Amino acid sequence: MGARETTVNVLLVLLLPAVALTALFIGEAFYITLATRIAILALAAVGLNIALGLGGLVSFGHAAFFGLGGYVAGVLATHAFNMEPVAFGLPGTTAMPAIWLVAILLCGLVALPIGLVSLRTSGVYFIMITLAFAQMIYYFAISWPAYGGEDGLSLSMRNGFPGLNTAKPFPYFVVVFVLLLAGLLLFHRLRASRFGAALEAARQNPARLAAIGISPFAIRLVAFVLSAMITGLAGALFADLNRFVSPSMLSWHMSGELIVLIILGGKNRLFGPLAGAALYVLFEYALGGLTERWQLFLGLVLLAVVFFARGGLIGLLAGRPRHG
Amino acid sequence: MVEPVLDVKGLEKSFGALKATNGASLDLRPGEIHALIGPNGAGKSTLINQISGALAPDAGSIRFLGTDITMLDTARRARMGLARTFQISSLAQEFSALRNVMLAVQARQGTSLRFFRPVASDVSLTEPAMRMLSRVGLADRANVPAAALSHGERRQLEIAVALAMEPKAFLLDEPMAGMGPEGSKALTGFLDGLRREAPILLVEHDMDAVFALADRVSVLVYGRIIATGSVSEIRNDPEVRRAYLGEPA
């Protein structure tokens, strides 16, 4: 990483807590929520960035994992509230750590068969198959009345974290922000590791990777599953932020949004997802108030990025990536 | 007789109406350089691709170290010790020369599912990789991205990557192509010594190199092996002279 990229990254990391703290002191809780939203979307995109940025796998179905994570939070909390077991006599829970664990494991479990099938294809077929799987889960959620169907599922209160009052915006922001940092650290270590080297080689030249004895399929499958797990964790956090989960978290719009975040921020850049999420949420906030057609302007920005700044915001601020 | 390292029998491969491999059989014995020559489009690369696993043959069998590998995928064959280079250099373009070789070292160690330790400071990867780069004379270019290497340097890097696999057999597809006379001479000397480490199936158009190196030569024409023998046998084979060396009968 260049010195300039490091500076940009440090500033970006400090941005969210600075906003949240300022908001806390001037008593504007709304901005804490905004910062939390950015952090959660960034974490979801960090997950996708493993598949898309490192592996070159354009998954158009990551909303499946984002939504699944959200439903884990909603369903477990509902069962705990109603004191009904979820399945096999296992109780629900309102403890975030337990919810996160279930969300991560379930998303990994679901990503495995999806990856096994879709990674046999590539390019536009891969995009379509991941989309198809996500749509199946979306329609399943819509047509399953037990958990609200189309209307979604409300959480009567935010789930808890031992020792913190998560009902208040600031402590919840801290929880989310720490998880985002953990996600970024994981991405950083992963990219520099042996696995990361193999995954990036699978993106650059799968025939070469196979010729030295590493199966590109196996490497991509592991990456896809890891990627889904992190995005699923972000989904659980998102449900708790909104105290609401609905099929819209599973929809293809959401998958597209996650891809947009990465392209905006700079794909395969450590802080691309965070930069992209910040830009996206600011746009939504600043322009969404002015016009319902704010996505039109987002489209223009996206066009500008694709034509003039392939490296996204990070590329614009910090220059081209360095490779060892 | 010694068991061949590699034993190819009756391979067939068609691309539509074109029979690119037409009942080709050959073997590779311990310690030898077996050259595979033939005119452009004869099917040499197609044969290498079937042996390495990049293409599935329509018929025939491939045995390697006494095991039938016809149904195994490329990565499995490579892990068994089959290293190939590509006629058109095929590397991880964004990675430096060193990281390209390090990747082959980690593949050899079977340690690609390690997620945390950074490779850049990992001497169990950098040290052997650096050694391989030195052997092919690329040590001073270790940190240059593959995409920025010259054509000849990329050819050398292909060899360094193959060396790092510590293979039981080499499949080299025109390693001299575009190397220039100096480079070809140096590489000829290098391959001469390399056969002691593992036998080489060498596809090459450079006849000086072939005649200097080969223990045996096979001639491939229209997907068919028309002759196999020592250098002098091949040079004096009338059919070879007619079909390939371009002399009137």
Ligand SMILES: Nc1ncnc2c1ncn2[C@@H]1O[C@H](COP(=O)(O)OP(=O)(O)OP(=O)(O)O)[C@@H](O)[C@H]1O
């Ligand atoms: N994937 C493919 N699809 C269709 N035809 C192919 C394919 N690969 C090779 N061919 C054809 O098969 C024949 C053999 O090609 P191949 O590349 O094996 O020849 P070669 O002996 O390696 O030639 P050269 O000396 O030019 O490298 C050629 O006619 C080529 O056009």
Ligand SMILES: [Mg+2]
């Ligand atoms: Mg060829």
